Amino acid sequence: xxxxxxxxxxIFARYGIPVPKGEPAFTVDEAEAAAKRLxxxxxxxxxxxxxQIHAGGRGKGGGVKVAKGGASEARELAGKILGMQLVxxxxxxxxxKVRRLxxxxxxxxxxxxxxxxxxDRDRRRIAIMGSREGGMDIEKVAHDTPEKIxxxxxxxxxxxAPFQARxxxxxxxxxxKETLKQFVSLVDKLYKxxxxxxxSLIEINPLIVTKNGEIVALDGKMTMDDNAExxxxxxxxxxxxxxxxxxxxxxxxxxxxxxxxxxxxxCLVNGAGLAMGxxxxxLHYGGKPANFLDxxxxxxxxxxxxxxxxxxxxxxxxxxxxxxxxxIMRCDIVASGVVAAAKELGLDVPLVVRLEGTNVELGRxxxxxxxxxxESASSMADxxxxxxxxxxxxxxx
Amino acid sequence: MSILxxxxxxVVIQGITGEYxxxxxxxxxxxxTKVVAGVTPGRSGQKFDxxxxxxxxxxxxxxxxxxxxxxxxxxxxxxxxxxxEAIDAGCRLxxxxxxxxxxLDMLKVRRYLEGKPTRLIGPNCPGIITPGECKIGxxxxxxxxxxxxxxxxxxxxxxxxAVGQLTALGIGQSSCIGIGGDxxxxxxxxxxxxxxxxxxxxxxxxxxGEIGGxxxxxxxxxxxxxxxxxxxxxxxxxxAPPGKRMGHAGAIISGGKGTAAEKIAALxxxxxxxxxxxxxxGATLARLxx
Numbered sequence: 001x002x003x004x005x006x007x008x009x010x011i012f013a014r015y016g017i018p019v020p021k022g023e024p025a026f027t028v029d030e031a032e033a034a035a036k037r038l039x040x041x042x043x044x045x046x047x048x049x050x051x052q053i054h055a056g057g058r059g060k061g062g063g064v065k066v067a068k069g070g071a072s073e074a075r076e077l078a079g080k081i082l083g084m085q086l087v088x089x090x091x092x093x094x095x096x097k098v099r100r101l102x103x104x105x106x107x108x109x110x111x112x113x114x115x116x117x118x119x120d121r122d123r124r125r126i127a128i129m130g131s132r133e134g135g136m137d138i139e140k141v142a143h144d145t146p147e148k149i150x151x152x153x154x155x156x157x158x159x160x161a162p163f164q165a166r167x168x169x170x171x172x173x174x175x176x177k178e179t180l181k182q183f184v185s186l187v188d189k190l191y192k193x194x195x196x197x198x199x200s201l202i203e204i205n206p207l208i209v210t211k212n213g214e215i216v217a218l219d220g221k222m223t224m225d226d227n228a229e230x231x232x233x234x235x236x237x238x239x240x241x242x243x244x245x246x247x248x249x250x251x252x253x254x255x256x257x258x259x260x261x262x263x264x265x266x267c268l269v270n271g272a273g274l275a276m277g278x279x280x281x282x283l284h285y286g287g288k289p290a291n292f293l294d295x296x297x298x299x300x301x302x303x304x305x306x307x308x309x310x311x312x313x314x315x316x317x318x319x320x321x322x323x324x325x326x327x328i329m330r331c332d333i334v335a336s337g338v339v340a341a342a343k344e345l346g347l348d349v350p351l352v353v354r355l356e357g358t359n360v361e362l363g364r365x366x367x368x369x370x371x372x373x374x375e376s377a378s379s380m381a382d383x384x385x386x387x388x389x390x391x392x393x394x395x396x397x
Numbered sequence: 398m399s400i401l402x403x404x405x406x407x408v409v410i411q412g413i414t415g416e417y418x419x420x421x422x423x424x425x426x427x428x429x430t431k432v433v434a435g436v437t438p439g440r441s442g443q444k445f446d447x448x449x450x451x452x453x454x455x456x457x458x459x460x461x462x463x464x465x466x467x468x469x470x471x472x473x474x475x476x477x478x479x480x481x482e483a484i485d486a487g488c489r490l491x492x493x494x495x496x497x498x499x500x501l502d503m504l505k506v507r508r509y510l511e512g513k514p515t516r517l518i519g520p521n522c523p524g525i526i527t528p529g530e531c532k533i534g535x536x537x538x539x540x541x542x543x544x545x546x547x548x549x550x551x552x553x554x555x556x557x558x559a560v561g562q563l564t565a566l567g568i569g570q571s572s573c574i575g576i577g578g579d580x581x582x583x584x585x586x587x588x589x590x591x592x593x594x595x596x597x598x599x600x601x602x603x604x605x606g607e608i609g610g611x612x613x614x615x616x617x618x619x620x621x622x623x624x625x626x627x628x629x630x631x632x633x634x635x636x637a638p639p640g641k642r643m644g645h646a647g648a649i650i651s652g653g654k655g656t657a658a659e660k661i662a663a664l665x666x667x668x669x670x671x672x673x674x675x676x677x678x679g680a681t682l683a684r685l686x687x
Contacts, residue, residue, distance in 0.1 A: 090640075119500055121580040121610050121647065124507040156508045198499055226642075228499035230474060259641050272578060272645045273552020276607060276633040277675035283636040284674045292643055297535065297553070298417065325557045327523070327537040328421070356561060357537050380558065381676035 001224040002054040003238050006102040008202075008220035015193040017186055018216045022104035024052070031078030034103040035071040045070055046106025049077040051098040054243045056205075056221065057088030057137075063098060066106060074103060089137070099242050107216065112206035113172055114138055114149075115187075117194045119201075125153040126194065128160065128187065130168050134206035160191035174215070182215045198228030247291075247310055254306045256295050263288025264318040265387055266311035266349075268304075268338075270295050270329040278323045281380055287388040290317050297328035304337025305344075312345050319391035321383055322353040324363075331355040331363025339370040347372055350390035354383035399527035399572045400547070400592040400599070401490055401516070402466060406531050409434040409455060409464035409488075411471050411479045413445050418470030421494075421535050422449070425468075428532040434458035455486035468524065468533045469493040476520060477502035484515045491583070492533050493519035503581040510583070517583025521645065523553035523575035534575065536560075544569015546682065547593035549586065550605035551578050551612075551645065555633060555675060559603050562679025568686075571599040578607070578645025586616035594624055601627045603682050604669070606660055608634035609647045613660040621667035627685035630664050631672045632657045 003011075009019040021042060023034035035047045051063030058064050063086045067073040078101055087095035112134030120127040131149045133141045141148055150171040152164050165184040169175055174183045194202055201223040208218045229235055241249060251258030257272065261279070265287045269275035272294045279289040291314070295307045311317055324334050334355065342351070354377035355363045367374050375390065377383030408425070412418040413435030422445065426432050432449055436458055440451040452458045455467060467483040469476060469491065476495040483491045484506075498520050510517060518525055524534015528541035540557055542564045550556040553575050560573060574589050576582065586604060593599045602624075606613035613632065620628055635657040637643050661671050672681040 119504070119580065122612075122615075124504060124581050126504065156505055195501060198501055200500060225500045227473065227497045228501070230497075231499070257643075259638075259643060261636075261638065269554075271552060271554025272643060273550070273556075273605065273607060273633050274554035274558060274675075276552075276637060276643050277555050277558065277631070279636040280633060281674045281676060289636060292637070292641075325554050325561065327553065327557055328535050357540065357557065379676060381674065384676075 001226055001229070001235060001239070002243070003222050003224070004052040004054065004100060004240060005050065005220050006052055006100070007238055008222040009217065011193065011197060011222065012217055012220055015189045017189050017193065018214065019220065020104045020107055020216055020218065022102055025078065025101045025103050026099070028075050028078045028082060031101055031103050032071050032075035035067065035074035038103065038105045039071065042105045044106055047074050048104045048106055049074055049081060050102045050104060051081050051084070051086050052100035052102050053086055053091070053096040053098060054240070055088055055090040055096060057090045058086065061086050061088035063088070096243070107208065107218070108211040109208045109218070110211045111209040113208070114205045115207045116201065116203040116205070117190060117199070120153060123153050125155070128152050128154060128164070128168065128191070130172050132172055134208070138205060154191070160187060174209070178213045179209065179215060186215055197222070198225045198232060199223065200225045247314070251307070251310060254303055256293065256299065256303060256307050258310065259292040261289050261291050263290045264316050265391060266290045266314060266317040266320040268293050268295060268307055268311060268320065268322045270297060270299070270324050270326065270334070274323065274325055278321065278380065278384070281384045282321065282388065285384050285388050287384065287391065290314060295329070299329065299333065301333050301337045301340065304334050305341040308338050308341035309345060312341060312347070317349060318394055319350045319387045320352070321387040322351070323380055323383055324355050324357070326355070326357030326359065329357070330359045331357060332359045332366055335363040335366035339366060339372060342372050350387065350394060351375065352377050352383050352387040352390065354378070354380060399530065400596050401572065402525055402527050402531040402533060404429070404530040405431070406466050407431050407433045407462065407464050408533055409436055409458040409462070409467050411436045411455060411467055411469045411483065413437060413449070413451070413470070414440060415470055415472070419445070421470065424538070425532050428538040430531050430533060433462040434464050455482050455488065459486045459488065464488070466490040466492065466533065469495060471495060473497035473499070477506050480506050480517065481509055484510060484513055488515055490516045490518065492522070492524050493517065494522060494524060494534060495519070496521040498579070500579070500581055503579065507581060518574060519577040520582055521579040522577030523556060525572060525574045527572045528570050536573065536575070540564055541573065542569040544571065545598055545600040546570050547596070547599040547602040548573040549589045549593070549602065550575050551607050551647070552605060552633060555605050555631065558675055559605060559631070559678040563603070563682070566679050566683055568679065568683060571596065578647050580610065580647040585612050587619045590616060590619060590624060594626065599626065601629070601682055601686055603678055604628055604630040605678070606630065606632050607645065608632070608637050608643065608657050609645070609655040611655065614663040617663035617667040617669065620669060627682070628669045629672060629678060629682035629685055630669045631675055631678050632660045632664070633675065
């Protein structure tokens with residue numbers, strides 16, 4: 001689960017991690033009022049208006065602007081950024097509509113650094129990474145000058161040890177008395193935050209040192225482990241449904257796994273691996289999958305029906321491929337769910353079904369007797385080719 | 398004839414009385430697996446299905462029934478603890494089926510596992526089967542056939558697909574292991590490949606990987622340096638867009654890394670025959686054996 005910069009900073013603040021003063025704003029009025037309050041509180045007539053979307057690269061994309069002319073300039077900038085379709089290197093070409101802003105105090109930056117905590121799955125440890133190349137595309141740094149990134153792994157028994165924090169501080173040029181203590185304290189709090197909030201990533205890019213020698217998180221990106229949701233009821237408040245695909249959200253609510261894609265062949269499969277494999281084989285034969293959908297092993301007829309409905313109601317879908325290899329998943333349950341959905345909504349696109357495994361005969365019987373126009377496939381390859389051909393025929397007609 | 402489990406393996410099932418655990422326990426028993434005990438705290442003295450003695454702790458199951466392998470169906474909130482309990486009780490192998498265990502919990506379990514003799518398979522996996530002898534997990538036993546090909550995979554259903562293809566070609570399986578789709582877990586590809594490499598009854602291997610992480614790339618390097626038997630592979634997720642989690646918690650291309658293309662390149666470099674589609678896994682291996 002991703003959250004916005006302003007939410008990450010609110011969480012940082014709770015742990016005592018230094019962040020600039022700032023306020024979220026959802027309208028130009030709010031932005032202007034926030035700017036006024038910040039300027040008064042800090043006595044500094046500079047504020048930064050920042051687009052809040054779940055993607056990085058906002059500055060380069062034109063979504064972060066500095067206002068030196070007081071609250072009225074902040075208002076003007078807010079007007080430009082709010083509602084814009086912000087395209088960054090991370091959003092993809094369509095970009096993301098900006099619905100939320102963060103208005104932050106301006107700070108005198110002396111240096112920009114990079115700091116991150118993440119789960120290193122290969123080492124099975126949490127890793128802390130730092131670099132003097134802050135404010136840049138870290139992937140470019142990792143690619144061009146990997147020696148500029150300093151990585152340490154954290155042993156869960158020790159936690160993030162002070163000696164490790166010091167080591168990193170010296171690597172980042174923060175070894176002077178004034179900054180060393182601040183940095184060691186900051187990373188200690190960051191690690192505690194990472195654990196308590198069940199993160200998979202915390203990225204601060206840039207972490208700045210101000211001209212006054214203060215270390216502050218100028219940006220904040222937090223990604224949480226979706227598997228930990230059960231023990232974080234407060235996450236429901238943090239979700240920004242505008243940043244998520246509504247169908248994907250609905251799928252999650254129903255208990256199935258769904259990812260929207262660009263093509264026109266809807267897929268309904270049991271098991272994530274087979275679902276990916278189904279997308280792959282459709283691509284292989286020249287088709288384009290409209291979605292990834294894993295209905296799971298223990299799905300009920302109702303869940304299968306909802307899953308099928310999701311595909312049926314998607315406008316881009318011109319054909320549907322149901323590919324099931326039932327272990328726990330029973331073919332008759334799949335067949336019943338598909339028939340129920342199709343009868344309720346009507347089926348006006350070609351449907352190819354491949355069933356294998358538990359109760360396959362019963363499943364095929366249910367489909368045969370349903371009166372629906374269903375083409376049977378003997379294998380995955382057969383099914384993929386049949387649906388692609390059927391969609392082509394439909395397009396030609 | 399197999400790795401890790403056979404007809405003599407004595408299995409304890411943690412979470413046997415849950416909805417999920419009970420249906421699969423029954424299926425394993427029906428297959429012929431020696432399920433010698435069940436563990437659900439508070440049920441000591443009872444019998445599951447009038448057959449299987451129940452205990453409050455894994456340690457009791459090990460002591461009283463000689464259970465040496467544990468299979469875990471405990472829901473996510475308690476699953477990491479269940480794994481730790483099985484390790485502590487001295488099980489030589491723990492198979493954790495549960496999907497949805499928080500990653501930070503698994504990091505701790507991994508740390509706990511270090512220096513101990515227990516092997517962990519999973520979590521978020523279908524389990525392990527030695528066809529004709531022992532089924533520990535949720536795979537459909539009926540599609541398997543005893544034989545000499547090892548199958549290892551991150552995905553449950555793609556394993557069944559591979560097994561179905563092999564069986565249809567008359568090629569049987571020695572053991573099939575699902576290592577699971579989570580980012581942090583137990584045995585990885587290399588750990589299992591090593592076992593297959595040393596098993597006199599395994600003559601070839603099908604390896605099924607997917608996008609996300611670097612496990613397949615590392616396995617490729619190991620295969621190049623060590624593997625004495627033919628390997629066919631499939632990488633699922635060629636069509637997956639970056640940044641999106643494709644079902645499995647670990648199946649995500651992040652920061653340009655973990656793409657299908659890079660895994661396939663690494664495997665081919667190592668002399669592994671990579672199946673062009675999931676429908677060709679059996680055929681790709683058969684060609685290697687010819």
